[in-house]
Amino acid sequence: MTGQGLILALTNATSQTDETQRKQGEAELKSLSNSSGFLSQLLEAYQDSSLPVTVRWMAVIYLKNSIDNCWRKSANSNLLPEEKNFIRERLLPLSCQPFEPMLHRQLAVVxxxxxxxxxxxxxxxxxxxxxxxxxxxxxxxxxxxxxxxxxxxxxxxxxxxxxxxxxxxxxxxxxxxxxxxxxxxxxxxxxxxxxxxxxxxxxxxxxxxxxxxxDGHDRMHRFDTARSFFGKTLDMLVQLHSMWQSSHAEILGKLVRRIGKLYIRLLQKRPLSFCMMPRSMEIADFYEQFLISKGQEQLKASMNDDLSDEVEFYDLLAIQGMIVTRELLHVVTRDPHTATPALLPISMRPRDEQDRQDLINSYDIVSRDAFGREKLDKLVYSLISAWFQLRPADLELWKDDPEDYIIRDSQASVDFKVSSCAQALFYQLIKAFPQLAQDVLRYVEHVLQKDGTELPDVLELDGALQCLEYGAGTLVNHTALEPILEQALVPRLNAVSVDSYRIIRRRICLMIAAWVPIRSDENFRHFIYEMVSKQIFSSNPLNDLIVQLAGLHLLKVSVDDFDANVDEFMPYAEQNFEKIYELIGKVSTLEIKRLLLENLSVFVGALGTKLSAQYIEAILQILPPLWHEKTEDQLLKTVILQTLSSLVDATRDKSPVCYPLAQECLSVSIDPKSPFISYLLEDALALWRSIVVNATEPHPMILGLFPNLVDLLEVSTEHVGEELLILESYLKLEPSILSDSNIMLRIFNLSALYLPQASVEVALSLLSSIEVVVSSGVPVEAYGEQLAQSGLIPLLVDIALAGIIEGNVVAGIRAAKVYMVFAWLAFSSPSFFTHLLTEDQLMKITDGWLNIVASVAEPGDRKMNALGVSSLIYVTPILFLQNSQRFINMWTSILDEVREENGDAAAYHQVDSYPGEGDGDLTPETLRQRARRAQTPIHTVPTRNFLSQLTEKLRQDPQGVQVLANWQP
CATH class of the missing domain: 1.20.58 (Methane Monooxygenase Hydroxylase; Chain G, domain 1)
Structure with a gap:
């Protein structure tokens, strides 16, 4: 029997009016959960029909939530095997009881x-x-x-x-x-x-x-039971569809959609099984014919509010039909006669000869039966003329709430909105069958020749322009866009003023934006800037919020393109910035403000250092109020961080004007205890690094953030790589950080913690940071004790020695970086370096080092390695005597290959700028790096002089004289 204590606890926990009582019940249940027989009593409470439904519901919910924690063998609980058996034996009998659906759904999960x-x-x-x-x-x-x-x-x-x-x-x-x-x-x-x-x-x-x-078997088409059932589903689908037309019963609609879901899931998970099932191509034909025949009818029905249920049902059915067609396209676009099996999707890769034959048969069946030319033409025409088109509900939302329209349109999923699904299917059809291009272009030309301005004419023109938008990747090979714009479309923008033509104004911007990445020269880009400036940003009343946002999107795509010339955009920049400022002040929804900020961020990034002071000041006035907007959606804050990062990059040496706002934003975004860190950290790190990279001096604000960086590294976030880049930039900005013994010990300990399991990228970032430390020019005494305490050196030794194994490229890359760290340490203080190693380690490291020097590609690095390993001879001459010929061969090679003037190997070590930077566009960090490098031994120590002094010391030993008898530097 169920204990009264449990019943009381369940009753208390279901209280909806007394929070104290509810919390008391939850505490009692948690306490009882440790007692033997707890789950069995919950099951008994569930089946006790004399108890209130809410109590039984709470019992089964608690039972469901307890399974994961208690049932596993490794679980730390009092659940005995006997109790498990008791519960298990009663589950299915209870599933056959006529309990309320609300209760039973929870038991089914149990x-x-x-x-x-x-x-x-x-x-x-x-x-x-x-x-x-x-x-x-x-x-x-x-x-x-x-x-x-x-x-x-x-x-x-x-x-x-x-x-x-x-x-x-x-x-x-x-x-x-x-x-x-x-x-x-x-x-x-x-x-x-x-x-x-x-x-x-x-x-x-x-x-x-x-x-x-x-999901039951990955080759289900080979079983008669599955084939038999599948073959009957089409007749059942047709019957249910016919019944729904008469009654509009919800359950009939659910059954129709569930059968469609079977087809879709099987095509997505096991496309070969679908194609090899009986009547599969009849199913494909059913959906294609539905799309062809129902489009215009749906369009007309959408104008009648009384048919809203019917429109919704058929839109969902149309989406399923489009997805089925799309998935079949994936089969037919991969010819197994020519495709490499390894390049096929996993669901289509043959595992044996029968699979390979199924793959060939599937391709042949779909090619023959699903995509005949006549059917394709009709399907494409239906998509363009009906399924693309805006519905009255869309136009009403556009008029009544344009911001909501933009939000819904930008968030529309391909598989959940019929027009988006149709556009995606059209894109894939014309890509898979480029022979459709000429027919599509003839249709577009036919529509462009019409001059009607009634709403149906405007929507037809909008559909035609969508062909140019979504088919751009294929149509670019068959037509030029400029003549269409100049001869047919731009004149209409000047001449037509009917209210519905705002649809065309928007569509032209979206259409051009689709063409910019695949075909855009300076003249075309200049045309875009002019058109948006004169047509879209003009005072024409048709240029509402939606049209102007489309214009901004077009400009963003044009400016953000790889080939864009910023100077071409400069004459139009002021108008665009003012338009963004104006719209940010007008719109009310945070989602639209975020879209506007995304445009602003791109424009700021594109202009870079050409951004004028007035723009900078205006942006810094806009961002703080937006940052303080109260919302649970953190996407706006992420875009603010991105915009601020672009602004810091643009202002470079003037970036301190951004520090007050940046400090406020970062204090919230990088605090490990902040509830927003998971949303904002990635963009905050990008901003943080931009600030440090572009700093001309170690500003107090920047240094004040440094402890937060070490804290973040210690909590081991998923952004360790980005955090290490910031650490490296800090070390380059302010080497005096190295004198903080506590900080350096933490950094060295973190390096020792992460290195063993780090990816190549993270390992190289860690080693780069360590290299910056040892090559900073700061005396080893400032950080040497912490380096020795951390246990990092033995780990570096292991990495270095692992790199000499032939054939292991990854280990070799890591080892080369470690030897570079050793080179700086050994040259700056050979006695300290040898003190860190055991005698055996020193011998092995020297042996591996001499092997690796010749393979270092960068002559400056090769010189530094030679200086480092040779410096060890001053402390341990025996190293030379044991490896004399190898040292001499290395020195000869270095003198031959590293050309110097007064010891400066600068001609071989100028790989320190970022892609896209010219000599006049270098970041302050790059300039710091160059200045620092100019003071390193690579550029200041003549190799020949160094070797002369070293060999002179060696000749003080009779053995050295003998070995060096025939060699002079």
Whole structure:
């Protein structure tokens, strides 16, 4: 019997009016959860129909949430095997009870969770029990119980079918083909005896069957049970569709969409199985004919509010049809006769000869039956003339709430909005079948020749322009856009003033934006700037918010293009900035403000150092109020950080004007305790680095942020690579940081922590930071003790020695960087360096070092390595005597290959600017780096003089005299 304490705790926890009582109940439940038999009592409470539904619901919810923590073998709980058996044995019998759907849905999840953990090892008979439960329940003519057991079956099947590896997956592969006959036959039986109850039950049976087909086995088309069921689905789909037309019953619509989901999921997960199933091309034809025949009808129906349910249903059906067609395109665009199997999607890669034959057959079937030329022409025409077009509801939203229209349009998913789905399908069709291009262009030309200005004419023109927009990648090879714009479209912008023509104004901007990345020269770009300036930003009343945002989008794409010439944009910059300022002041939604800021950020980044002081001042006035906007959506703040980063890059040596706002933004964004760090950190790090890179001096604000950087590195975020770049920039900006013993010990400890498991990129960033430390010119005494304490040196030794193994390129890259660190250390203080190593380590390092010097590609680095390893001879001459010929060969090579003038190897070491930087456009950090390098031994120590002094010392030893008898530097 269920304990009264548990019942009271459940009752308290369900309180909706007394928060104190609810929290007390939750605390009591947490306390009881540690007691033996807790889960069994929860199950008993669930099945006790004398208890209130809310109490039973809380019991099953708590049971569901406890499974993951208690049921596993590794769980630290009091759940004994006997109690598990007790619960498991009662789950399916309870699933056959006529409990309320709200309750049973939770129990179904409980069964699925247990099945996932116990099947097949502890619960091998699960599917036999499910089969027996379904059959016995169906014989009792109890619709509620049958609904519940089928709901449980679907939940179990869905959960287990999602398992990709392990014994459960192997068992599902074995069971699924036969078990789907149980659920499939039940579905067909219920559909033959239709009633409201039976249709709801059939829906659960259908869901389970569909899941078994597309997730149960990856070659389901080879099993008769699956083929038989699949072949019947088309007739069922047609029948259900016909019934829905008469009644508009919700359950019929759900059944129609669920069958469509079967086709889509099977095509996405197992395209070969779909194509090889019986009647698969009839299914494809059903959807294609639906799209062809229903488009215009849907367009007319959308104008009638009384048909809103019908419009929604057929739009969803159309989307499914477009996705089916799109997935079939993926099959037909990959010719197995020529495609490399490794380049095919994983779902299509053949594993054996039968798979390879299925792949060929699928391609042949789809090529022959799904995409005939006549059908293609009709399908494309339907997409353009009907499915592309804006609906009355769209136009009404445009007029009443333009900001909401923009938000919905920008967030529209391809698979959830019929026009977006149609546009995506058109793009893929014309890409896969470029022979359609001429027909599409003839249609566009035909529409452009019309001069009607009524709304249907405008929408038809909008559809034609969408062809040019979404087919740009293919049509660029068949036509030029400039004549169309200059002869047919721009004159209309001047001549036509009907209200609906704002649709065309917007579409022209979006269409041109699609062409800019694939075909844009300076003349075309100049035309764009002029057109937007005179046509879109003019005082014409048709240029509403939506039109002007489209114009800004076009400018953003044009300016952000790789080939864009900023000087061409400069005469138009002021107008564009003013337009953004104006719109930011007008709009009310944060989403639109974010879009405007994204444009602003791109323009700032494009202008760079050419950004005038008045623009900088205006931007710094706009951003703070936006930063303080109260919203749960952090995307606006991320764009502000991006804009501020672009502004810092643009202002360079004048960037301190950005520091007050940057400090405020960063204090929130980089604090590990901040609730916003997960949203803002990535963009905050980019801003942070821009500030340090562009600083001309170590400003107090910048230095004040440095401890936060070490804190972030210690919490091991996913952005370690970016954080290390900032660390490197700090070390270059203010070498005096090295004198802070606590900070340096933390940095060295972090390096030792991350290096063993770091990726190549992160490892090189870590080693670069260490190299900056040892090459900074700061005496080793400032940080040497911390370096020795950290345990980093033995790790570096291991990395260096691992790099001498032939064939391991990655290890060699890491090792080369480590030897560069050693070179700076050994040259600046050979006694300190040798003190860090054992005698055995020193011998091995020297041996590996002499091997690697010749392979260093950069002559300046090669010189530094030679100086470093040679400096060890001053402290340990035996190293030379044991490797004399190797040292002499290295010195000879260095003198031959590293050409110097007064010891300066500058001609070989100027790889320190960023891509795109000219000599007049270098960041302050790059200038610092060049100045610092100019003072290093690479540029100040003549190699010949160094070797002369070294060999003179060696000749003081008789052995040295003998070895060096025939060599002079």
């Amino acid at each position: 069964v699925a969770k247990v099945a996932k953990l116990d099947f097949p090892r502890t619960w091998p008979t699960l599917f036999d029990e499910l089969r027996e439960a379904i059959i016995s329940t169906a014989s009792k003519n109890d619709s509620s119980s049958l609904y519940n057991i089928l709901l449980t079956t679907h939940q179990v099947v869905k959960t287990l079918a999602s398992v990709r590896i392990g014994p459960a997956r192997a068992k599902i592969l074995e069971i699924a083909p036969d078990f789907l006959q149980v659920t499939g036959d039940m579905f067909m039986h219920l559909m033959q005896n239709m009633s409201d109850d039976n249709l709801a039950i059939a829906y659960s049976a259908l869901k389970a069957t569909c899941t078994l087909i597309y």
